[in-house]
Structure formats: structure tokens, C-alpha cells
Amino acid sequence: MNRVISPVHSLNGSVQAPPDKSIAQRAALFSLLTDKESVICNYPQAADPQTALLCIKSLGAKIARRNGNLIITGTGRAGLPKNAGTIDCGNSGTTMRLLAGILAGSGTGAILTGDTSLSKRTMKRIIDPLRKMGAEIRAAEGDVAPLQFLPGNPLTGIDFELPVASAQLKSCILLAGLFTDATTVIETVPSRNHTEKMLNLRTEQKAGGLWIHTSRDHPVPVLDITIPGDFSSAAFWLVAGAIYPGSKIVVKGTGLNNTRSGALEILKRMGADITIENEFTTGSEPIGDLRVVSSALKPTIIQPEEIPNCIDELPVLAVAMAFADGVSVFRGAAELRHKECDRIDAVARLLRSAGVAVTEFDDGLEIHGNPGLIPKPALFNSYHDHRIAMASAIIAGRGSKESAIEHAEAVNVSYAEFWNHFDKLAGRG
Numbered sequence: 217m218n219r220v221i222s223p224v225h226s227l228n229g230s231v232q233a234p235p236d237k238s239i240a241q242r243a244a245l246f247s248l249l250t251d252k253e254s255v256i257c258n259y260p261q262a263a264d265p266q267t268a269l270l271c272i273k274s275l276g277a278k279i280a281r282r283n284g285n286l287i288i289t290g291t292g293r294a295g296l297p298k299n300a301g302t303i304d305c306g307n308s309g310t311t312m313r314l315l316a317g318i319l320a321g322s323g324t325g326a327i328l329t330g331d332t333s334l335s336k337r338t339m340k341r342i343i344d345p346l347r348k349m350g351a352e353i354r355a356a357e358g359d360v361a362p363l364q365f366l367p368g369n370p371l372t373g374i375d376f377e378l379p380v381a382s383a384q385l386k387s388c389i390l391l392a393g394l395f396t397d398a399t400t401v402i403e404t405v406p407s408r409n410h411t412e413k414m415l416n417l418r419t420e421q422k423a424g425g426l427w428i429h430t431s432r433d434h435p436v437p438v439l440d441i442t443i444p445g446d447f448s449s450a451a452f453w454l455v456a457g458a459i460y461p462g463s464k465i466v467v468k469g470t471g472l473n474n475t476r477s478g479a480l481e482i483l484k485r486m487g488a489d490i491t492i493e494n495e496f497t498t499g500s501e502p503i504g505d506l507r508v509v510s511s512a513l514k515p516t517i518i519q520p521e522e523i524p525n526c527i528d529e530l531p532v533l534a535v536a537m538a539f540a541d542g543v544s545v546f547r548g549a550a551e552l553r554h555k556e557c558d559r560i561d562a563v564a565r566l567l568r569s570a571g572v573a574v575t576e577f578d579d580g581l582e583i584h585g586n587p588g589l590i591p592k593p594a595l596f597n598s599y600h601d602h603r604i605a606m607a608s609a610i611i612a613g614r615g616s617k618e619s620a621i622e623h624a625e626a627v628n629v630s631y632a633e634f635w636n637h638f639d640k641l642a643g644r645g
């Protein structure tokens with residue numbers, strides 16, 4: 217589906233951030249690991265979290281609705297089936313990689329498949345350590361899905377230092393570790409910490425990094441959780457509010473976990489006028505309303521160590537950089553090439569289509585910003601990637617002529633209400 221984007225004057229009003237898909241998918245998968253009832257409030261309708269529900273259902277979880285909440289009764293670690301057939305992870309890298317840890321740990325025979333995009337993403341990073349722990353896994357050529365897990369024996373615990381700052385890899389090994397005598401994951405560069413927080417895992421800060429411990433003796437907590445608003449989705453409005461003159465947007469109920477919210481600091485140092493209001497904590501996650509008012513932006517350099525903390529926000533941060541008064545750069549982001557599409561290439565193309573000068577590196581971009589930029593009209597290709605579709609929409613609406621976004625339905629992966637919210641804020645709702 218193509219979505220036509222007409223020029224937008226300013227964006228005004230408030231929207232509720234959609235529920236966080238990272239936390240929601242974990243809530244579903246972790247609920248499978250206990251045979252007690254987990255209660256999940258504010259579970260998202262978006263495609264990836266719905267995929268996670270279908271996956272746990274095919275492994276034996278019972279899912280019901282009560283008073284608007286999702287009630288999940290899992291199988292417990294010991295109750296997982298010996299064979300589960302084919303399980304479709306759709307577009308979701310998080311579901312595939314975390315589920316891989318559970319299947320390897322429980323010795324469940326299964327085949328994990330994904331859509332065209334997910335079937336191109338490397339699974340080598342999880343396959344290698346899982347095999348080291350004793351799992352028998354067959355992958356398609358190039359270490360991609362379909363991934364076949366052979367029914368297996370108990371895994372051996374490992375001490376595993378993460379070779380790449382990836383919360384999906386970290387979580388995969390921690391979940392497999394829940395079926396071992398003892399497993400430790402050592403994280404030298406922090407990545408999102410939802411898994412260790414939600415599973416209440418023991419952590420130790422040491423000189424070389426964070427040591428996270430897991431074992432079969434660790435009790436899996438029974439969840440009673442409200443899914444916070446998704447900071448990564450809110451980031452689109454933070455950038456839009458900053459770059460559309462005369463805008464004032466409030467994004468309500470946004471998760472502010474400090475392993476996720478790096479884009480907030482980056483936008484603030486670029487001169488974005490963002491304030492946090494009505495802060496509170498639910499479970500272990502801080503939440504607040506984010507108010508953004510349009511302002512002039514300065515260029516910035518995002519350092520490699522900042523990348524894991526803003527990895528999903530880089531496409532829309534690049535749009536902000538296009539309106540800054542000078543040259544901005546981010547490097548150390550080679551991981552972006554392994555997302556739902558090659559996001560370095562996709563962002564370079566989207567900015568060039570809009571008339572922005574960009575230099576592409578293996579691991580980042582140099583963006584020549586211009587506060588007077590009037591984006592050229594274009595047919596923006598989303599590459600079926602939700603974040604590229606939304607970043608394209610934000611730049612396109614700032615133009616003076618109509619543009620269109622190809623495969624605009626990609627937003628449903630994380631933010632099904634995106635187009636409604638855009639219309640509402642633009643006064644067209």
C-alpha cells in the first residue's frame with residue numbers, strides 16, 4: 217500500500233505512545249516459562265507482539281482476556297513439548313532469537329521460520345554459542361532461518377562474553393542458561409536490560425563489565441505487568457515536534473528506561489526543546505510524558521559507545537540531523553545493516569531522495585544538515601521496514617509538495633496507530 221503524505225504545517229496535540237514491543241514480546245515469552253497465570257496489561261496489537269503470542273501458543277501456552285488484560289498460563293520450563301513443529305516468527309528478530317534460547321534450553325524439536333526480511337538476517341551470533349552449550353541446530357545457508365532445533369539433551373552452562381552489543385543475543389543465552397547448572401553472560405557495552413530486569417536475574421558490576429547470572433535454579437517470576445509506552449515509537453514525534461515549525465506535541469506514557477532513551481540526550485544536545493512531565497515507575501520501568509516544542513537544531517556527532525542506546529532511533533535521528541545547522545555524523549553502527557533491512561543504506565537513500573547530501577560509511581553516515589531544508593517530493597521506499605516507513609513520513613510531511621511512502625503498512629510491525637496519530641497531530645484527524 218502506498219501512503220500519500222501531503223505537506224504538514226505544524227504538529228500539535230497529544231498522543232499515547234503505543235506499548236513497547238521489546239518488553240511485550242519478553243512478557244509473552246517469559247510467561248511461557250512458568251505454569252502460573254501471568255497478567256499483562258496494555259499488550260500491543262502491533263504485528264511483532266502478536267507474533268510472539270502465536271509462538272508461545274504453539275508451545276502450549278494458554279492465552280485468555282480478562283478485564284482487558286491478557287492472562288497467559290505457560291507450561292513452565294519442565295512442561296515444554298518435546299516437539300513443536302514449525303513456528304513462524306514473522307518479521308520479529310526478537311521473537312526468533314529469544315525463542316531460540318528457550319528451544320535450545322528445553323531440548324524442544326522445532327523449526328523457526330520468518331518472513332523474507334527475517335530470513336535474510338544472520339542467526340550466526342546465536343547459533344555459535346548455543347551449539348557451544350550443546351544444542352543441535354541446523355540453519356539455512358549463510359546461517360539464516362529456517363532454523364531447525366533437534367530434540368536434545370540438557371545444555372551445558374557457559375561463561376559468555378558478548379562479542380557484539382546485542383540485547384537479543386544476550387537474552388537468547390540468558391534464556392538458554394535458565395536450563396543449565398549455571399550460565400554467565402558478560403556485557404562490556406550496555407544494551408537494553410529488560411530481560412535481566414523482568415527475570416530478576418542476579419547481576420554484578422565488575423571491572424570488565426556487567427556479569428549476568430542465570431541457572432535452572434533461578435525461579436522465573438510470575439509477571440503482573442503493565443507494558444510501558446514505546447520510547448522508540450515516541451522518538452518519531454520527538455523529532456517531528458522539533459523540526460516542524462510551530463509544533464507542540466506531548467507523547468504520553470512513554471517508557472524512559474535509561475538503556476533505551478539515548479536519543480533523548482542526543483536530541484537535547486542538538487537543541488531540541490524536550491521536557492519530561494508526570495514521571496512515575498511501573499514495575500521496574502520509569503515512564504513519563506514527553507513534551508516537545510519546535511526549535512532550531514545544531515549538528516552532533518554520535519559516539520560509537522552511544523549507539524546501542526539509540527540503535528532503533530538512528531533512522532529518525534538522521535532525519536533530525538538533516539535539519540541541523542551543519543554536518544552531523546554517526547559511526548560504530550554497523551549493526552544497523554542487520555535490522556529489518558540494511559538501515560544505513562535505506563536511510564542514505566531516503567535522505568538523498570529528499571535532497572540531503574549524505575556520505576555513507578560501512579558503519580554510519582555523515583549528514584549535511586540545513587535548517588532551511590525543504591525536502592524534495594519523492595516516492596520513498598520503506599523496504600518493508602517499519603522504522604524506515606515512519607522516518608520517511610516525518611521527512612516527507614515537511615516538504616512543500618505531496619510525497620508517498622511505498623509499503624506504508626510496514627508501520628504495523630511496531631506502531632499500528634502511526635498514520636492515525638500523524639493525521640491527528642497534523643489536524644486532519
Ligand code: S3P
Nearest residue numbers: 238310381382383384385527528
Ligand atoms: C531488541 C534489541 C535490538 C533492537 C531490536 C529489539 C530487543 O536488537 O534493535 O529492535 O528487543 O532485544 P539487537 O539486540 O540485535 O541490537
